[in-house]
């Protein structure tokens with residue numbers, strides 16, 4: 079049975095390794111999140127917004143030409159069609175309602191690709207709360223359209239200039255902000271990472287993805303279980319959402335796609351399950367990339383959303399226990415797969431999502447097998463990167 | 472007896488604890504900084520193990536850590552340096568760092584190495600008390616290695632009692648809700664917090680840290696606790712230092728007598 083325990087552990091991964099300064103906020107959240115989420119008025123508000131504002135349920139689309147090419151039955155869970163263009167908004171809607179219940183009046187977030195930053199800026203505009211988004215200085219450059227979107231909705235984007243100037247450092251800065259503002263602020267974490275209860279809370283908000291998949295598959299194939307689910311993993315929130323209701327269905331293969339960057343052995347990679355070891359990052363005991371001396375390594379991926387040296391504790395547990403299979407995909411393969419999907423199906427995926435599609439070139443499925451790919455986001459934000467490689471694909 | 476307990480047995484007020492980052496400004500400054508601090512009458516010395524992702528620290532300490540790592544500092548080397556300097560001083564030494572560093576080094580090996588090198592206590596701000604109680608306490612106590620837990624203005628009374636029970640050495644009272652090195656000066660609200668804690672009659676001595684940077688803040692902190700801890704202000708002094716002995720002499724003098 080895969081389940082989080084009372085202390086926030088999945089097997090040996092999870093927990094809350096936080097400085098005392100964060101304790102009151104994290105503890106308040108831990109004590110209240112399940113109760114608040116179970117409140118029918120909260121549930122209704124959350125569901126109504128997912129339907130009327132986000133546009134859920136997101137379609138489950140049978141990709142005919144892609145299926146013919148790979149000789150298997152491929153369905154796409156269209157999180158790219160959500161308002162703001164990715165799965166991230168499922169979580170931010172949930173967390174902004176949570177913040178309101180907790181009486182918080184100021185919102186902070188970290189972002190890598192900018193999708194979570196945009197989704198947070200969006201819900202802050204929706205409820206009228208001030209929003210500060212920390213973003214690595216490098217990511218501010220490579221995801222410029224999302225920076226403009228956040229600013230247009232009234233959020234302040236603060237560059238993180240420490241360390242590798244990417245997602246890890248933006249997360250550090252957001253945590254420091256929370257330490258400095260212990261009373262009025264809620265931190266909307268963007269993935270299934272961080273101290274307990276964040277990984278569980280975010281997974282629950284994202285679990286709407288697999289909840290819908292179940293009835294959609296039943297309708298389309300007669301069976302609510304697919305043979306496999308493929309999702310890219312940065313911190314792991316879209317994957318957690320796509321796996322959630324299948325975690326204890328051992329017949330459903332769970333395939334986690336990590337970013338290999340320039341290649342596993344190149345020194346420029348973000349493939350945590352291969353290159354990582356047990357340790358603590360952002361308050362969670364999980365797998366992370368680090369030196370022998372316990373210094374966290376600066377990862378690399380072409381995609382800002384996968385450029386993170388850890389994975390959520392749920393995924394560390396799934397991979398360590400053999401429940402999920404991990405595969406790593408290079409920048410080059412992700413670019414090629416993104417172009418291929420665009421030309422085959424008329425869908426331009428986010429670069430993060432492109433990694434999930436590239437897995438099809440490495441894992442062979444039988445003709446009658448049903449494979450769901452979680453199409454976590456759309457590629458508008460990555461156009462500048464795609465265009466650089468126009469001639470090659 | 473552990474040197475920290477010994478210190479508190481002999482002295483209960485105006486205790487000055489100074490923090491520096493190992494490997495900064497130069498890789499091999501550790502011994503010289505420790506010996507000079509001791510010479511100037513500093514009671515306790517906290518040695519930062521530089522870390523890539525120091526969540527509880529502000530830019531001053533983070534930057535010194537980044538520089539120290541670039542200089543080549545690591546735990547095996549730091550233990551060598553401490554073993555060597557221990558031949559020349561009996562000042563209590565405390566290691567401060569993040570729990571991931573201990574995990575990677577190996578907890579058992581870390582504790583043993585601390586004892587062998589002559590380290591008297593540790594501060595690991597991201598090691599929660601309940602994890603410590605279950606997994607770490609026994610080993611620390613058997614080795615007579617002290618550990619200090621933190622409390623803040625937001626820490627509940629029940630938790631403070633727990634910290635009082637678990638802490639060996641001194642309780643680290645964070646003066647204000649903040650990371651290190653951000654706020655200076657002490658407000659009335661902070662004084663209320665200091666008084667509230669004073670009235671709790673804790674069994675463990677207390678040192679106040681974060682935002683202590685000069686004679687005025689040091690004296691105020693000493694009124695409400697057994698002493699105080701200075702970190703970022705000392706690092707800032709080292710940043711500009713041309714001669715360590717001179718810098719440390721005038722820094723400590725300014726703290727003690729203004």
Ligand SMILES: Cc1ncc(COP(=O)(O)O)c(C=O)c1O
Nearest residue numbers: 193269312313314315316383455
């Ligand atoms: C479209 C998309 N997919 C995936 C991710 C990776 O995050 P996670 O692993 O939490 O789903 C991101 C992150 O920014 C994203 O924007």
